[in-house]
Amino acid sequence: MNHSDLELLAAYFDRELPSWKRKKVFKLIQGSAEARARFRGFLKDHRGLRKLVIAEPTGALVKNTMARIHSPRFLQSKDYYSPTREVVLNPLFALSMAAGILVITCGISVYIFSSIKTLDQEASQAAAKNKTENALAQTKPSPAKEETPSAISQENTGKAKAEQVAKGSGKENPQNSLAKSPSNTVAGKGKSLNNNQEELPLTAPAMEVFSLVRVESTTPLVLKTLTANENEIKASLYSFTSKEKEIRLEIPAKDAGKAMAQLKAALAALKIQLLSDPVTSRRMRSPQWKTNYLLLVEDISTAELIALVLTAQTAPAGKDKEPSAAWDTVVVSKITANDRKQLKTMAGFSPEEIPMAPGEKTAPGFGEQKSKGSSELVGRKTALGLAYNPVRPALNSPEIKKFFEARKPIQKGNLQVLFLIRSDL
Amino acid sequence: MSGYRVTHENEAKLIRQAQEGSATAFETLVRLFQTKVYNLAFRFLGNKEDAEDVAQETFVKAFRAIGGFKGQSKFYTWLFRIAYHQTVNHRRKKKPALSLDLKIGNSSSADFLLPSYEDNPGKRLEAEENKAELELALEQLPLDFRACLLLKEMEGLSYEEISQAIGIPLGTVRSRLHRARMELRRILEDS
Numbered sequence: 001m002n003h004s005d006l007e008l009l010a011a012y013f014d015r016e017l018p019s020w021k022r023k024k025v026f027k028l029i030q031g032s033a034e035a036r037a038r039f040r041g042f043l044k045d046h047r048g049l050r051k052l053v054i055a056e057p058t059g060a061l062v063k064n065t066m067a068r069i070h071s072p073r074f075l076q077s078k079d080y081y082s083p084t085r086e087v088v089l090n091p092l093f094a095l096s097m098a099a100g101i102l103v104i105t106c107g108i109s110v111y112i113f114s115s116i117k118t119l120d121q122e123a124s125q126a127a128a129k130n131k132t133e134n135a136l137a138q139t140k141p142s143p144a145k146e147e148t149p150s151a152i153s154q155e156n157t158g159k160a161k162a163e164q165v166a167k168g169s170g171k172e173n174p175q176n177s178l179a180k181s182p183s184n185t186v187a188g189k190g191k192s193l194n195n196n197q198e199e200l201p202l203t204a205p206a207m208e209v210f211s212l213v214r215v216e217s218t219t220p221l222v223l224k225t226l227t228a229n230e231n232e233i234k235a236s237l238y239s240f241t242s243k244e245k246e247i248r249l250e251i252p253a254k255d256a257g258k259a260m261a262q263l264k265a266a267l268a269a270l271k272i273q274l275l276s277d278p279v280t281s282r283r284m285r286s287p288q289w290k291t292n293y294l295l296l297v298e299d300i301s302t303a304e305l306i307a308l309v310l311t312a313q314t315a316p317a318g319k320d321k322e323p324s325a326a327w328d329t330v331v332v333s334k335i336t337a338n339d340r341k342q343l344k345t346m347a348g349f350s351p352e353e354i355p356m357a358p359g360e361k362t363a364p365g366f367g368e369q370k371s372k373g374s375s376e377l378v379g380r381k382t383a384l385g386l387a388y389n390p391v392r393p394a395l396n397s398p399e400i401k402k403f404f405e406a407r408k409p410i411q412k413g414n415l416q417v418l419f420l421i422r423s424d425l
Numbered sequence: 426m427s428g429y430r431v432t433h434e435n436e437a438k439l440i441r442q443a444q445e446g447s448a449t450a451f452e453t454l455v456r457l458f459q460t461k462v463y464n465l466a467f468r469f470l471g472n473k474e475d476a477e478d479v480a481q482e483t484f485v486k487a488f489r490a491i492g493g494f495k496g497q498s499k500f501y502t503w504l505f506r507i508a509y510h511q512t513v514n515h516r517r518k519k520k521p522a523l524s525l526d527l528k529i530g531n532s533s534s535a536d537f538l539l540p541s542y543e544d545n546p547g548k549r550l551e552a553e554e555n556k557a558e559l560e561l562a563l564e565q566l567p568l569d570f571r572a573c574l575l576l577k578e579m580e581g582l583s584y585e586e587i588s589q590a591i592g593i594p595l596g597t598v599r600s601r602l603h604r605a606r607m608e609l610r611r612i613l614e615d616s
Contacts, residue, residue, distance in 0.1 A: 010603040014577065016584050041610050048559045049578040057463035061477055062455050065484045069448060 001034050009035060013042045123201075130201045218243050218334055225309060226328035234306050237332070241302040245410075246335040247417045249309070251327045252424040257284045259326035259421045260293045260385060266311045267383055270304055272297065275399040276385040283387045292389040294343070295419035296403075299381060299410045305417060327421075335418050343418070346388055348395045349404055382406045440500055443491050451491070455484050458501060461580065462508050468575050469512040471564055479515050483508040498589045502582065505590040509572060516568065562612040570605035577602055 001009075005028055011017045012025040028035045221240050223233055241247065253259035261284055264274045274295075276284075283291040300308070309330060343349070384403040386393040393400070410416060436457075442450035462483055467476035486507050494503055563571060572591055576582045582590065584598045591598070 006607070007599060007603045010606060011599055014584070014602070016599070042606060045559070045606065045609055045613075046578055048555060049563075049574070051556065052560065052563075052579065053556075054460065054579075055464045055467040055473070055476070057459050057477060057480060061459050061463060061480055062452065065455055065481050066448065066452050068481070068485050069451070069488050 001028075001032060001038070005035070006038065009038055010042065013039065013046075126201045220331055220333035223309070223330045223332060224328060225330055226325050230310065233310065237306050237309070238302055240332055241305070241415060244334045245413075245415055247305070247415055248333050248335045248339060249417060249419045250331040250333070251419060251421045252329060253327040253421055254424050255287050255326055256291055256293055256421045256423040257287050257289075260284050260295070262326050263295060263308070263419065263421070264385070266308050267297070269311065270300075270307065270381075272300070272381040272383050274383050274385050275403045277393055277397040277399045279391055279393065280385055280387040283391065290423040291387045291391070292423055293385060293387050293419075293421045294346075295383060295385045295421065296343070296347075297383040297417045297419070299408060299414045300417060301414055305415060308417075335416070339418060346393055346395075347384065347386060347400055349400075380406070436500060437496075440491070440494065440496075443488070444494070451488055454500075458504055459484075461501060462504060465505065465508055465575060465580070466512055468563070468579070469509075469568065469571065470515065475515060475519070479508065479511045482515075483511050486511065499586065502586045502590045505576065505580075505582075506592060509591055513568070558613060558616055562609050562616065565612055566605060566608055570601055570608060573598060573601040574605040574609065 008017065008021065008025055009028065012022060017025065029039060218240065221236055223236060225233060251259060264284075267274050280293065283289055284293075297308075382403050384400065386400075436454075439450045439454050439457075443454060459480065463476055463480040466479040466483070467473065470476050470479065483504065487504055490507070494500070563574070566574065569591075573587055576587045576590060577584075584595055584602075587598045587602075588595045593601075
C-alpha cells in the first residue's frame with residue numbers, strides 16, 4: 001500500500017470520502033490483507049480514544065471567567081481578540097511586512113528617479129537642438145528670404161526665446177550676441193549644446209497645436225411615427241434631407257417580417273419593385289424566426305420617402321390582412337462609411353458606386369452593366385431587400401445582379417435610402 | 426455540564442444576546458462549552474492548572490471577540506479555534522512540564538470515570554493498561570497531529586470543521602490526520 005492508498009483508507013474510515021472514490025477503497029480492502037489490518041488498527045484506536053476519560057473542569061472555571069469579565073479593568077479594556085490579530089502581532093509577520101514595504105518603497109523611488117532623469121535629459125536635448133537650429137538659421141546667408149511657414153515659426157521661436165532671455169537677464173539681445181559668439185558656427189555647435197542643456201524649448205503662438213476645427217455633421221433624427229404630428233414628421237424629414245442625400249433609416253420592429261411586408265406594399269404603391277432573394281422571402285413569411293432586414297431604395301424624392309415612412313407602417317402586411325403599425329419609431333441618420341463597407345460585404349457592391357447626378361463620373365463597370373440591363377426592369381424603379389441576420393444573403397444571387405444591372409444615376413435632389421429593419425427582441 | 430438542554434435555536438439566541446452584551450447569556454454559553462474546551466486544553470497540555478488557565482483565557486477572549494462572530498462556522502468550532510491558539514501561545518510561553526495528572530494506572534483519580542470491570546479484575550487491568558498506553562502515546566504526538574486527532578476522534582468534528590478550527594486547508598487536515606494515526610500506531614506498537 002502506498003501513501004495515497006493509506007490516505008484514502010483513512011478518509012474512508014472518517015466517512016469523508018466521496019462516493020466515487022469509495023469503490024476504490026472497497027477493492028483495496030477486499031484485495032489487500034495489509035489494508036484490512038490497517039483498517040482494524042484505525043478502528044481499535046478510534047474505540048480506544050473514544051473511551052478516554054473526559055476531564056471535567058472545576059466549578060471555579062465559570063466563576064473565575066465571569067469574575068474577570070465583570071472586573072472594571074476588563075470593561076475598560078478596548079482590546080479584543082481575533083485570530084488575524086494574533087498573526088499580525090507575530091514578530092516574524094511584522095518583520096516580513098517591514099521588509100516588503102521597504103522593497104516596494106525602494107522600487108517606487110528608483111522608478112521615479114529614473115523617470116525624472118529621462119524627462120530631464122529629453123528636455124535638455126530638445127532645448128539644445130532648438131537653440132542650435134536657431135543659431136544655424138541666423139548665421140546662414142539667405143539670398144532670398146522666403147517666408148515659408150516653417151521659416152516663420154523658426155523665426156518666431158527665435159524671437160520669442162530671445163525676448164524671454166532678454167527679459168530674464170536684462171542683457172543685450174541674444175541674437176546679436178549669438179552672431180558674435182564662437183558657438184554660432186558649426187564648429188561651435190557641440191559647445192553650444194553643452195552650455196544650454198538646462199534651457200527648455202520655447203514655442204511661438206504660430207506653433208499652437210490641437211486647435212479647434214469646425215466639423216460638419218448632421219444630428220440623427222428620432223421620429224415617433226405613431227404618435228407625432230404628420231406635419232412635424234414632414235418638416236423634420238425635409239429639413240434633414242436638405243442637408244443629407246444619403247439617408248439611413250433604422251426601424252426597430254417587434255415583427256420585422258411584418259414591417260418588411262408593409263414596406264413592400266408601400267413600395268408597390270409608389271411603383272417601386274422590391275427585389276428579394278428566396279431566403280429573404282421565406283423569412284418574411286415566417287414571423288416566428290427573428291430576422292433583421294436591409295432595404296436599399298435609390299433615386300427617390302423626399303416626398304416619396306415621407307410617403308413611404310408614413311404609409312408603410314399602416315399598410316396591410318399581406319392580402320386580406322388588416323393594417324396595423326409594425327413600428328412606432330424611426331431613427332434617421334446619414335449612411336456612414338461603415339454602412340457602405342458592410343453593404344459591400346453582404347451584397348457585393350457599395351451604394352457609392354453610382355453617380356449622384358447625370359454627367360458626373362461613372363463608377364467603373366457601371367456603363368457596361370447599364371447597357372446589359374434586364375429588359376423586364378427597364379424604366380422601372382427597383383429596391384433591394386435582403387435578410388442579413390441571422391442569415392446572410394448569397395453574394396451573387398440573381399436578385400442582387402438584377403438590382404445592380406437596373407441601377408440608374410440618381411437624379412439631382414433625389415435620395416439614396418438604406419432601411420435597416422431590426423427585430424426588436 | 427449543566428442540565429441546560431442546548432439546541433441550535435437557543436444556542437443562536439444565547440450568542441445573539443451575548444453579542445448584545447448580555448453577561449448572563451455568555452455565562453450560559455461558558456457552562457455549555459466549558460467541558461469541551463477544558464478537555465481539549467487538558468489533552469493538549471496534560472496539566473489541570475494550565476488547562477484551566479487556558480480555558481479561562483479562551484472564554485475571556487471569546488467574550489471580547491463575540492461581536493465579530495458572524496455565524497459562518499459553528500460556535501464551538503470558533504471557540505476551538507481560540508482555544509487552540511491559546512494553547513499554542515501557552516506552550517510557547519511556558520516551558521514544557523512533566524505531567525503528573527495522567528499516569529499509568531492512576532485509577533484513584535476522581536476525574537476518571539472508568540467503566541466497571543468488577544466481575545473480571547484481569548480484564549479491568551488490561552483495559553486500564555491499554556488506556557494508559559494510549560494516553561501516553563497521545564502525549565508523544567506532536568501538537569499539530571494531536572489537535573487534528575483529538576478534534577476528529579473525541580469531538581467528532583468533520584474535516585471542514587477541523588480546518589476552520591485550526592486554520593489549515595482541508596487537504597492538510599486529511600494528511601495530518603493520516604500521519605497522526607500512523608504515528609500513534611507506531612508508538613503503540615513500539616511500546
